[in-house]
Amino acid sequence: MALTGLDIYKQLPKTNCGECGLPTCLAFAMQLAAKKTSLDKCPHVTEEGRAALEGASAPPIRLVTIGTGEKKVGVGNETVLFRHEETFYHPTGIAITVNDDLEGDDLEKRIGAIQSLQFERVGQRIEINLVAIRQGDNSSAARYAEVVKKVMAKLDLPPILMSSSPESLEEALKVCAEMKPLIYAADSNNYEAVAKLAKDHSCPLTVKGNGLEELSSLTEKISSSGIQDLVLDSGRRDMVSTLSDLTQIRRLALRKTYRPLGYPTIAFTSEKDPFQETAQACAYIAKYANIVVLDGAEPWQLLPVLTLRQNIYTDPQKPIQVEPKVYEVGTVIDKSPVLVTTNFSLTYFTVEGDVEASKVASLIVVVDTEGTSVLTAWAAEKFTAESIASAVKKYTVEEKVSHRKLIIPGFVAVLSGKLEEELPGWKVLVGPRESSGIPTYLKNTWKEVSL
Amino acid sequence: MPLELVKEKWTGKINEVTIGATKGEGGTRTSKIVVGGETGLPFLHEEGEMPHRPVVAMEVWDTAPSDWPEVLAAPFKEVMDDPGRWSKKCVEEYGADLLALRLQSAHSDWGNASPEKVSEGVKKVLEAVGVPLIILGPGQDDRDNEVLPRCSEVAKGEKCLFGNATQDNYKTLVAACLADGHSIIGESPIDINIAKQVNILISDMGFPLEKIIMDPTTGGLGYGLEYSYSIIERGRLAALGAGDKTMALPIICRVGQESWRAKEAKAGESDFPDWGAVSERGPLWEATTAVALLQAGADILVMRHPRAVESVRKTIDSLTRKNPLRDSAETLD
Numbered sequence: 001m002a003l004t005g006l007d008i009y010k011q012l013p014k015t016n017c018g019e020c021g022l023p024t025c026l027a028f029a030m031q032l033a034a035k036k037t038s039l040d041k042c043p044h045v046t047e048e049g050r051a052a053l054e055g056a057s058a059p060p061i062r063l064v065t066i067g068t069g070e071k072k073v074g075v076g077n078e079t080v081l082f083r084h085e086e087t088f089y090h091p092t093g094i095a096i097t098v099n100d101d102l103e104g105d106d107l108e109k110r111i112g113a114i115q116s117l118q119f120e121r122v123g124q125r126i127e128i129n130l131v132a133i134r135q136g137d138n139s140s141a142a143r144y145a146e147v148v149k150k151v152m153a154k155l156d157l158p159p160i161l162m163s164s165s166p167e168s169l170e171e172a173l174k175v176c177a178e179m180k181p182l183i184y185a186a187d188s189n190n191y192e193a194v195a196k197l198a199k200d201h202s203c204p205l206t207v208k209g210n211g212l213e214e215l216s217s218l219t220e221k222i223s224s225s226g227i228q229d230l231v232l233d234s235g236r237r238d239m240v241s242t243l244s245d246l247t248q249i250r251r252l253a254l255r256k257t258y259r260p261l262g263y264p265t266i267a268f269t270s271e272k273d274p275f276q277e278t279a280q281a282c283a284y285i286a287k288y289a290n291i292v293v294l295d296g297a298e299p300w301q302l303l304p305v306l307t308l309r310q311n312i313y314t315d316p317q318k319p320i321q322v323e324p325k326v327y328e329v330g331t332v333i334d335k336s337p338v339l340v341t342t343n344f345s346l347t348y349f350t351v352e353g354d355v356e357a358s359k360v361a362s363l364i365v366v367v368d369t370e371g372t373s374v375l376t377a378w379a380a381e382k383f384t385a386e387s388i389a390s391a392v393k394k395y396t397v398e399e400k401v402s403h404r405k406l407i408i409p410g411f412v413a414v415l416s417g418k419l420e421e422e423l424p425g426w427k428v429l430v431g432p433r434e435s436s437g438i439p440t441y442l443k444n445t446w447k448e449v450s451l
Numbered sequence: 452m453p454l455e456l457v458k459e460k461w462t463g464k465i466n467e468v469t470i471g472a473t474k475g476e477g478g479t480r481t482s483k484i485v486v487g488g489e490t491g492l493p494f495l496h497e498e499g500e501m502p503h504r505p506v507v508a509m510e511v512w513d514t515a516p517s518d519w520p521e522v523l524a525a526p527f528k529e530v531m532d533d534p535g536r537w538s539k540k541c542v543e544e545y546g547a548d549l550l551a552l553r554l555q556s557a558h559s560d561w562g563n564a565s566p567e568k569v570s571e572g573v574k575k576v577l578e579a580v581g582v583p584l585i586i587l588g589p590g591q592d593d594r595d596n597e598v599l600p601r602c603s604e605v606a607k608g609e610k611c612l613f614g615n616a617t618q619d620n621y622k623t624l625v626a627a628c629l630a631d632g633h634s635i636i637g638e639s640p641i642d643i644n645i646a647k648q649v650n651i652l653i654s655d656m657g658f659p660l661e662k663i664i665m666d667p668t669t670g671g672l673g674y675g676l677e678y679s680y681s682i683i684e685r686g687r688l689a690a691l692g693a694g695d696k697t698m699a700l701p702i703i704c705r706v707g708q709e710s711w712r713a714k715e716a717k718a719g720e721s722d723f724p725d726w727g728a729v730s731e732r733g734p735l736w737e738a739t740t741a742v743a744l745l746q747a748g749a750d751i752l753v754m755r756h757p758r759a760v761e762s763v764r765k766t767i768d769s770l771t772r773k774n775p776l777r778d779s780a781e782t783l784d
């Protein structure tokens with residue numbers, strides 16, 4: 001929340017000593033509110049004054065980091081309720097559970113399944129971010145710590161330590177505290193002991209309430225003991241009330257700067273059927289969960305979940321683009337086919353993937369359409385006979401191949417006549433509409449025409 | 452101090468649109484469907500009413516779709532060349548309470564069928580099942596204008612939902628729907644101003660806004676979904692918050708059509724071994740597209756695969772259950 005000059009003035013010494021370079025404390029406060037100077041220019045501000053000012057200017061939703069190194073995950077610090085208002089900044093962390101009652105092979109298998117949950121889409125790597133290691137009801141602290149150790153030895157993912165027993169959490173922290181795991185969870189029964197663990201090991205901590213009121217009063221108590229890296233669980237597991245609580249937390253933080261709930265959230269799926277579980281996870285990704293924990297670990301289940309996260313967290317202001325130029329897929333020769341597409345990342349990588357799958361080395365001419373798809377660009381007159389022809393000339397495609405055949409997307413078949421006029425000597429071939437048809441096209445149709 | 456929740460004070464209300472007319476109402480349907488009527492954002496029951504649940508319309512074609520991937524075509528293999536049997540199967544076996552009949556046979560690449568021929572398919576479906584119908588043209592302006600009026604006529608009085616009218620091509624369809632008592636779908640290319648414009652053009656012909664459904668264009672999961680998602684949200688906020696009557700219309704999304712275009716939905720395991728079983732992946736891709744659009748504010752989801760349909764229906768069940776926390780003091784886990 002932005003502070004006014006007056007809010008700031010109240011926290012200053014009011015001595016007008018001038019050491020900050022401004023004649024009065026009020027003038028300094030005004031400059032500070034306008035972000036034209038910084039608080040450290042005043043040597044006399046008290047500790048409490050500084051703390052109050054820093055606290056008040058903190059973002060309405062705290063950014064909490066889990067893990068260390070390359071795989072660390074930062075969640076929270078969102079600024080809007082709807083992505084079109086700006087963008088969502090910190091993609092929902094996706095966590096998969098491992099139960100500590102898994103023995104030997106089963107544990108290995110589970111770890112292996114989790115390891116493989118990473119995919120490549122639109123030139124980006126999409127993968128799960130966290131592993132939630134859950135203690136069973138009948139497991140001992142020693143057993144739990146042993147499983148945590150085993151999982152951590154195999155998986156390079158920040159852990160969430162899930163246990164209600166402070167003793168078990170303590171044992172587990174002995175083996176992984178330096179990885180900055182997220183502790184799950186401090187609740188009304190154990191919060192003093194669990195909060196102490198979080199403080200001693202400086203690890204982020206989940207606070208679990210039974211409803212928003214209890215949750216707020218718990219975070220107030222815990223944060224007053226100096227622990228700030230909190231994650232919120234309102235305790236709900238059914239879809240409607242979870243969505244309602246997640247929405248309220250986001251609104252209270254952003255609209256009311258309500259500090260007790262100004263932290264990122266965590267949501268858990270509860271459905272056993274993988275389709276229904278996916279539905280829960282996806283609804284929570286769309287509506288305000290900063291971490292979602294799933295039990296399902298099938299690739300066909302996580303691929304749509306991670307894709308949805310990618311979609312929701314794409315900046316609506318600027319489409320992801322690739323550089324317009326000629327790309328070579330495979331070891332091209334002068335007889336390799338030449339395909340044309342746009343510089344919208346989604347379009348380009350879809351086409352590139354299918355060209356690669358065809359195992360026919362090819363050139364792809366990428367036309368600058370300001371990051372728009374084939375039909376969008378065509379409708380907006382950015383993917384025209386002229387723009388394609390000028391790209392072919394600019395990137396000197398004539399010098400790269402000995403033939404004069406150009407494959408255009410099936411959706412813009414209407415461009416072929418005009419394009420042949422613009423590119424004398426070239427023959428325009430209309431490819432399939434969907435790029436998934438490219439492998440068959442290159443293997444069959446292209447083979448024939450290129451003979 | 453009790454925590455004061457942030458409840459928005461919405462002033463607008465989404466129109467209620469009825470699809471289907473029963474005997475008493477001049478049609479032959481055995482049931483009807485009402486959509487819309489929301490006075491708040493989706494599924495936040497403590498803050499607004501959602502008197503009618505979002506619905507799934509199962510898609511039926513009037514000619515066998517030769518390009519559906521194996522996983523999608525399999526459940527319908529036996530009935531695909533007969534829209535009557537296909538419809539019956541959707542209703543009897545999969546419990547569809549609404550169907551979307553797509554008149555693909557009229558498409559110039561799919562047989563270019565005559566209005567007479569196409570309208571016979573419509574009749575067949577009307578006779579085979581009692582549920583209300585959405586009737587969709589092939590999406591080519593000239594062919595739409597030739598076949599849709601005839602189909603509207605044979606379905607006169609049934610209160611079907613016909614589509615799609617667009618900014619450049621709406622007059623013929625609007626006139627037909629007006630004459631025969633149907634509702635209409637207005638389509639726009641993910642553009643809020645064009646959406647508004649289409650609604651105004653249609654209503655300027657004397658067609659009530661209360662009988663129009665908006666198709667804002669759907670991008671499938673991973674293929675433009677986020678654009679559709681945000682346009683729907685923006686439209687809803689304009690309707691509810693700013694009281695914009697020309698945006699206060701229910702939303703229809705062609706989920707099946709768009710999600711099954713995705714490589715992720717149909718590519719086989721041999722090509723992408725890391726993606727897992729395509730028999731699960733395909734239907735889940737479709738279901739996930741639908742679940743996301745529900746969160747944005749979709750009212751009608753046109754879908755294809757029975758498993759996706761079933762799953763989304765269950766999701767709608769969970770989402771339309773009143774929130775037990777806000778309605779009573781009772782807690783649940």
Ligand code: B12
Nearest residue numbers: 319341347372373374375376379380409431434435640675
């Ligand atoms: C998302 C979207 C947008 C986004 C832009 C996204 C972007 N960055 O491009 C926004 C909302 C901004 C937008 C705007 C507009 N859009 Co738009 N948009 C879409 C939408 C929903 C999806 C497009 C998409 O991302 N597809 C995915 C990509 C991967 O598809 P693709 O590029 O076509 O590539 C595929 C194939 O073409 C093929 N392929 C690609 N390259 C090659 C190359 C070869 C050699 C081969 C063989 C194959 C091949 O492979 C890919 C996968 O199969 C479509 C409708 C739809 N559901 O498809 C409408 C659509 C494309 N838009 C349309 C229109 C009209 C517009 C606007 C002009 C509307 C307006 N007046 O505001 C504007 C133009 C904006 C501008 N001035 O730049 C129309 C085009 C109509 C037409 N047939 O001409 C469509 C079809 C919607 C419709 N039904 O009306 N749009």
Ligand code: SF4
Nearest residue numbers: 016017018020025042
């Ligand atoms: S240095 Fe501090 S105390 Fe002195 S005038 Fe500036 S703000 Fe006031």
